[in-house]
Amino acid sequence: MKATAFEFRIRFFIHVVLIVLGFTVPWDRWLHLDSLGPNPHVWGMLAAHLFKLSPNVLTVGGAFNLLLALAAVCAVVSAALRTWASAYMGPATVHSSGMHGDGLVAAGPYRHLRNPLYVGIVIHVVALALLMPPSGAIFCIVTVVLFQLRLIGGEEAFLTQKLGEPYLAYCARVPRLFPALTPRVPASSARPAWAMAFLSEIYMWGVAVTYIGLGHRYNASILEQGILISLGVMLIVRALVPRRDA
Template sequence: MKATAFEFRFRFLIHTVLYVLGFVMPWNKWLHLDTVRTWQWLASLLTRAGWMGFSTATLAVLILGIFFALAGAVWRTWGAAYLGSDVVKDAAMHGHRMVAAGPYRHVRNPLYLGTFLHTFALALLTMPSGALFLLLTIGFFQLRLIGAEETFLRQKLGEPYEMYCAAVPRLLPSLRSRIAASDAKPAWGRAVLGEIYMWGVFVSFAALGWMYNSILILQGVIVSLGASLVARAFVTKPSQAV
């Protein structure tokens, strides 16, 4: 199961389309499945289970959203700092070197892990059927992208990459590093700039979530997306040889 060259090239656009569908939910107009957002739905589940009152449950779900948004931003920024934001944003795959430093000592795909954690946060802002759609489609697409990249890297790097894959887990990070660190140096400034959208979503949850208004947080998400499109011009450069 691996993505095509077309899917990889337009992966950011495909992600955007999936997220938009998850929020627009055209099927809901036909089937009338949902009337509340996942945030309130989860809070009501906790309340009906007798674990806590609705206000406390709403706060607990918000804290969960903040955690997922922060975790997604951290993993993606950490990975981009060592891989290079220009490589992260490039439409082509790169196989001229193997990164074995930073998060890549704990998990092979920190960027995709970060995106999936980020999706859990966004899913709270849509309705339950939209949340399920996002988690399934984004998760499936992440696995397809991972399959394509790992096949490409096996062909380019051969046995060293096979040994790396045998030592480092694909998506569930190990608490302890699995390999010796390489001499790669992180570029934190460009990484933060390149992942400004992820950090904007975290700030939207952390700063606006206390108003308990999903629409307001979503507006922060849209502003973050706009900022990321502007920042993209500063972190991308012509593709290197692959």
């Protein structure tokens, strides 16, 4: 289950396509899987179900707030995790179109988890799923998780071939997907580049700020606009942040 070099090269585009499909659910024109009511997204439907299940505990507004808080936490955690990883890996490498195996980075989150960047994307998509129609949310989460597993498989095979025994020893000690609470390997000499890492993950932080700053308006359209603006800012910044050649 390994991604090809071509898939890795266009991974940003593939992620965007999967997320756009999750929001637009083009299959719903024929299958009619999702509601056409005033709140056809996961946020509204789950809030209504939570209220029905526990009317003496939660109000409808309380259910909306609970789901919003969970999504905001996911958005912040994904942004923080990816920024932490980018700071040590280097934004130029993170956004490169090719795989690189110059050396083993065992610093920052990489002492707890082998693939913090990919895990961060999955957590981010869970936050976005709040605003998608239910079938779109399921589609997006499942396909993004499968794509991350393909990317991980391809990258780990590449690094095993490139770095050999030191990387295999690292893999034996550090979990692939679920972080260890304590560092599993000694820290390497890598030094974080926080400013560039934050800039490279500006989209993630923009989404987090959107949920926190605009969620109280209970308007999914406004949140979607904030996400689009964050994406636009990221594309501008992405053009300015240096990237390594494949």
